Amino acid sequence: MVCLKGLLHSVGPVPLLDSLVAHIAAHGVRRNHRALIDIWRHDGWLPDARSSNFNGRTQGGSNADNVLADAYVKAVRGAVNWQDGYKAVKKDAVVTPPNNDDEIAPDSSTKEGRGALPDWETIGYITPNFSRAVSRAVEYSVNDFSISQIASGLDKSRDSKKYLKRSRNWRNHWNAQQKSLNFSGFLVPRYAKAAGYANNSFEYPYNPLECESCYWDAPHYEDPSWVYSFNAHHDIYHLISLCGGAQTFVQRLKTFFKPGLLEENEAFGSTIFNPANEPSFTTPYLFNFVGRQDLSVKYSRHAALSYYNAGKSGLPGNSDAGAMQSWILWNMFGLYPITGQTTFLIGSPWFEHLAIALGDGKKLIVTSTGGNKEASYYVQSLKVNGEAWDKAWVTWEDIFADGGKMDFVLGPDPVRWANGTLPPSPASQDQTPILD
Numbered sequence: 254m255v256c257l258k259g260l261l262h263s264v265g266p267v268p269l270l271d272s273l274v275a276h277i278a279a280h281g282v283r284r285n286h287r288a289l290i291d292i293w294r295h296d297g298w299l300p301d302a303r304s305s306n307f308n309g310r311t312q313g314g315s316n317a318d319n320v321l322a323d324a325y326v327k328a329v330r331g332a333v334n335w336q337d338g339y340k341a342v343k344k345d346a347v348v349t350p351p352n353n354d355d356e357i358a359p360d361s362s363t364k365e366g367r368g369a370l371p372d373w374e375t376i377g378y379i380t381p382n383f384s385r386a387v388s389r390a391v392e393y394s395v396n397d398f399s400i401s402q403i404a405s406g407l408d409k410s411r412d413s414k415k416y417l418k419r420s421r422n423w424r425n426h427w428n429a430q431q432k433s434l435n436f437s438g439f440l441v442p443r444y445a446k447a448a449g450y451a452n453n454s455f456e457y458p459y460n461p462l463e464c465e466s467c468y469w470d471a472p473h474y475e476d477p478s479w480v481y482s483f484n485a486h487h488d489i490y491h492l493i494s495l496c497g498g499a500q501t502f503v504q505r506l507k508t509f510f511k512p513g514l515l516e517e518n519e520a521f522g523s524t525i526f527n528p529a530n531e532p533s534f535t536t537p538y539l540f541n542f543v544g545r546q547d548l549s550v551k552y553s554r555h556a557a558l559s560y561y562n563a564g565k566s567g568l569p570g571n572s573d574a575g576a577m578q579s580w581i582l583w584n585m586f587g588l589y590p591i592t593g594q595t596t597f598l599i600g601s602p603w604f605e606h607l608a609i610a611l612g613d614g615k616k617l618i619v620t621s622t623g624g625n626k627e628a629s630y631y632v633q634s635l636k637v638n639g640e641a642w643d644k645a646w647v648t649w650e651d652i653f654a655d656g657g658k659m660d661f662v663l664g665p666d667p668v669r670w671a672n673g674t675l676p677p678s679p680a681s682q683d684q685t686p687i688l689d
Contacts, residue, residue, distance in 0.1 A: 254321040286324045286333050289317050293341035298350065298365035310355070312474055313385060314392030315345035322399030322593040325406055327649045332628035339407055346416065347374075357385045358469040367393060372445075378425035380445045381456075381472065387426055387440050388474040388532075391484050394423035398487040398577050398680060399593045420680050423485045424504060427495055428455040433462060433479065434514065436505050438495050440482045442472045462525070476532045479509065479525045483536045486591055490542070490681035497541040499686040506539060510552050521560065521569070526552075528560045529570025534580055538589045542600045542676055544688040546645040547631055548666035550601045554630055557584045587619060587661065588647075595649040596676050601630045602661055624663035631660040634670055643673035 256676075291426035292308070293299050299317035300308040320337050321519055350366030360383050361368025369383035373393050379386040398420035426440040433439060461478035465471040474480055483506075485492050493502045508514070511623040512522040520529075527533045540548040560569035561581045568577040583589050587602030603626055607619040623629060635642045637656050651657055675685060 286321055286329060286338070289321060290322070290334060290341055293344070294337070299341050299345060300365065300636055308365045309353075310357075311365060311368070312469075312642060314390050314396045315342075315365075315367050316392065316396065318342040318345055318396045318399040319592050321446070322402045323590075325403050326593060328654060333465075335403070335407060339400075339403050339409070342396075342403060343412070346370075346397060346400055346419075352382045353393050360384050363469075367396070373419075373422065376445060377419075377422045378443050381442050382445075384470050385472065385474045386442055387472045387478065388476075388481050390426050391423050391440065392480050394420045394485060395487060395593070397422070402593050409487075417680060421488055421491070423488070424491065424495075426455075427482075428457065428459070430496070431455070431457065431459055431461065433460070434508055436501070436508070437497070438479045438482075441478060475530050476527055477515075477525075480527065480530075480536075483509070483539060484532055485680075486535055486539075486679060487593065488680035489539065490678040490684040491685060493543065493686045499688050502543055502686070503540065503545055503548070506536070506548070506552075509536060510555075526556070528556050528580075531573065531576055534576075535589070535591070538598045538600065541645040541671070542678070543686055544645075544672065544675065545671070546599060546671040547669065549598065549645070550631055551667070553584055553589075555602055557581055558627065587621075587659070591676075594679065597647050597649070598676060599632070599635070599645050599647065599671070601632055602659075603630075608638050611653060612654055617652050617656055618658045619658070619661070621661040621663050622663075625665075629663055629665040631664055631666050631667045632670055633664045636660040643671060644676075645671035645673075646676040653662070 267324060280372070283620055289299055292303070296308060298308060299315060301314070301316050302309060302313040321342055324333070325335065345366055348366065349370040350362040350364065350368060353362050353364040355363040357363065367373065369379045369386065369389050372379045372383060379390045384390065397416040401413045401416035401420060404416060423440065426443055427438055428441045429438045431437070431439045431441055438459040440460045441461070444454055445454070459478070461482070464473035465476040467473065467475055467477070481513070483492070493499060496502045496505055509525045514522055515523050515525050518524055521527060526536065537553040538549045540546065540552070562566055572578065584600060585603040586607065587600045589598040589600055591598065602619050602621050602624070604619065605621055605624065609617045611617060623633065635649060637651060637659055652659060
């Protein structure tokens with residue numbers, strides 16, 4: 254149940270919020286995740302997409318792994334058989350699915366599992382022998398991170414270490430010599446020695462602003478290298494280091510949102526940022542990792558106001574079972590969840606008062622003063638559970654596990670209020686960027 258007072262901007266019927274509440278309510282989450290595990294029990298594989306009671310198609314990784322890991326770290330426990338859940342996700346990591354000979358991508362299975370697993374397991378990256386090689390590598394890395402999270406919680410320490418290490422394999426596609434728009438380092442196709450290329454070479458030169466067809470046969474699916482090169486969210490501090498440090502990372506992120514750089518995105522001001530596809534969803538919030546929460550608010554609010562509305566064309570792209578609606582709802586709440594982690598990045602709420610019923614009498618209450626949806630939305634200060642807060646993130650335990658309260662003061666001008674500990678980056682081996 255959601256209670257709202259003082260909505261700063263009408264975005265359509267309040268019942269839309271029910272989809273998020275259903276996601277938060279523990280009993281609904283448990284049912285959904287038990288269903289995923291039941292699919293594995295009966296069909297042999299977890300689905301990446303599920304339609305009319307059948308698995309298919311798998312666009313990139315085995316992303317039910319991420320859904321299950323997200324539930325696990327956010328305390329969904331007793332009503333789910335997590336030993337079976339772990340067997341299901343581990344199968345994705347060790348068993349290559351039989352090729353279903355899909356004419357749209359005949360190199361490997363598009364039905365379930367990870368078709369490019371032979372390369373992933375043996376050489377630690379994915380060669381162009383497999384379609385969508387680079388975008389799959391990014392997703393496989395996140396999948397392995399998700400498995401490591403569940404393994405850690407189940408005291409499977411050997412597996413946890415193994416898959417955490419393998420979750421860093423996205424780095425093997427990083428060509429530090431590749432340049433674009435005056436920045437160096439991008440995720441590009443990489444060949445094996447067996448193909449006759451020296452030193453396991455990268456495809457070079459390569460245009461990080463293009464993805465050929467951007468379809469099933471391309472190295473990057475739906476979005477170019479510029480987009481996917483921001484997507485190792487579990488290893489973000491290593492990514493920042495590869496990009497040249499915090500200040501260069503900030504400039505690179507700003508460039509991502511600069512109009513006029515990608516003609517194919519004319520509907521969105523020809524920015525590289527593509528709000529119509531999921532690979533861009535988290536990128537506006539990555540400023541939080543380099544001490545610029547104000548810029549996360551600036552760019553995420555711009556996306557929300559520019560590309561969402563209450564009309565017939567109110568979503569910027571395919572809903573994908575509620576992905577677009579979830580993005581705008583989290584933006585309105587002033588939080589953004591990092592999948593497979595307990596971290597929620599802090600944005601800026603659209604409401605003067607918000608209450609989310611979490612069950613068992615628990616609530617998350619969010620308040621704000623001084624806000625205006627278009628001209629006064631920068632965070633000036635924040636209290637969490639009554640205490641002054643100087644971090645641009647909170648955890649599940651802070652505000653959801655037992656309920657909580659977040660009190661925002663908003664204003665028209667950016668303020669560098671979040672100067673405390675930076676958000677975690679679990680796969681980055683304790684790397685932390687040096688800020689100004």
